Amino acid sequence: MPSPRRSVEGRPLGASASSSSSSNSPGSPAHGGGCNRFEFQSLLSSRAPVADPTCARLRASESPVHRRGSFPLAAPGPSQGAPLPEEDRMDLNPSFLGIALRSLLAIDLWLSKKLGVCAGESSSWGSGRPLMKLLEISGHGIPWLLGTLYCLSRSDSWAGREVLMNLLFALLLDLLLVALIKGLVRRRRPAHNQMDMFFTLSVDKYSFPSGHATRAALVSRFILNHLVLAIPLRVLVVLWAFILGLSRVMLGRHNVTDVAFGLFLGYMQYSIVDYCWLSPHNVPVLFVLWNEP
Numbered sequence: 001m002p003s004p005r006r007s008v009e010g011r012p013l014g015a016s017a018s019s020s021s022s023s024n025s026p027g028s029p030a031h032g033g034g035c036n037r038f039e040f041q042s043l044l045s046s047r048a049p050v051a052d053p054t055c056a057r058l059r060a061s062e063s064p065v066h067r068r069g070s071f072p073l074a075a076p077g078p079s080q081g082a083p084l085p086e087e088d089r090m091d092l093n094p095s096f097l098g099i100a101l102r103s104l105l106a107i108d109l110w111l112s113k114k115l116g117v118c119a120g121e122s123s124s125w126g127s128g129r130p131l132m133k134l135l136e137i138s139g140h141g142i143p144w145l146l147g148t149l150y151c152l153s154r155s156d157s158w159a160g161r162e163v164l165m166n167l168l169f170a171l172l173l174d175l176l177l178v179a180l181i182k183g184l185v186r187r188r189r190p191a192h193n194q195m196d197m198f199f200t201l202s203v204d205k206y207s208f209p210s211g212h213a214t215r216a217a218l219v220s221r222f223i224l225n226h227l228v229l230a231i232p233l234r235v236l237v238v239l240w241a242f243i244l245g246l247s248r249v250m251l252g253r254h255n256v257t258d259v260a261f262g263l264f265l266g267y268m269q270y271s272i273v274d275y276c277w278l279s280p281h282n283v284p285v286l287f288v289l290w291n292e293p
């Protein structure tokens with residue numbers, strides 16, 4: 001036989017003020033063994049409004065719908081201390097993940113603002129802004145695309161053409177992937193950024209991931225794998241990629257996570273290019289331009 005689980009001021013839960021006086025007689029469901037009445041009321045409570053607000057509040061806190069999504073420490077109630085049902089414990093995990101992500105985001109925004117020392121002329125390192133903008137141009141898509149096309153037109157060896165054709169493919173793939181992700185994520189650029197970049201696409205109003213960072217990582221990995229360079233030059237290539245990434249945050253163009261993910265994405269993009277390596281053997285049509293008569 002089920003019995004009332006809780007009482008308020010000695011009154012069993014579910015017994016309203018009026019009902020406690022009118023039906024508080026032995027044998028009535030609300031008294032002592034009146035468990036039938038509680039069952040009846042708890043069934044009713046899910047369908048009809050309850051007269052007593054205290055009972056309604058308590059019942060609401062019992063409800064799994066009410067508990068779901070609430071943080072356990074911030075939800076004191078009758079069930080405090082008792083182990084939560086399995087379903088609720090599983091629901092708590094996304095909250096912790098959410099809190100972790102929100103904390104990461106807060107640190108990201110805070111750090112990005114701190115590092116954005118060249119975001120404006122009046123910023124603490126505002127005088128370094130022209131240098132940062134020079135770095136920006138060194139990683140812009142237009143010079144890289146035009147430079148590659150120019151070298152391709154001047155190249156007189158098959159090996160050189162093959163490498164340059166793949167660099168062109170890499171740059172276009174990068175533009176496509178970055179535009180796709182920017183369009184999907186739609187993260188706004190930091191508030192302290194001045195939108196004075198030269199030649200941007202419409203998706204470049206978004207900041208995640210940094211297109212300059214992806215290009216820097218992709219191009220430097222490409223160069224390290226396909227050009228024979230002395231060690232100091234190889235170090236310089238890697239340094240350029242990292243400094244360019246840092247300069248994006250210093251200029252206020254990006255948050256730290258935009259650049260970190262950008263560098264990672266660019267590094268991975270090279271693996272795709274390497275896997276799909278274009279050559280006169282597998283895609284002869286791309287090299288038909290250079291077929292000597």
Ligand SMILES: CC(C)=CCC/C(C)=C/CC/C(C)=C/CC/C(C)=C/COP(=O)(O)O
Binds near residue numbers: 197199207
């Ligand atoms: C020349 C060929 C073969 C094709 C041209 C394709 C094309 C549409 C090129 C556009 C290049 C362009 C404008 C790139 C934008 C670069 C940029 C401003 C990226 C933003 O970088 P971020 O680090 O601020 O995210």
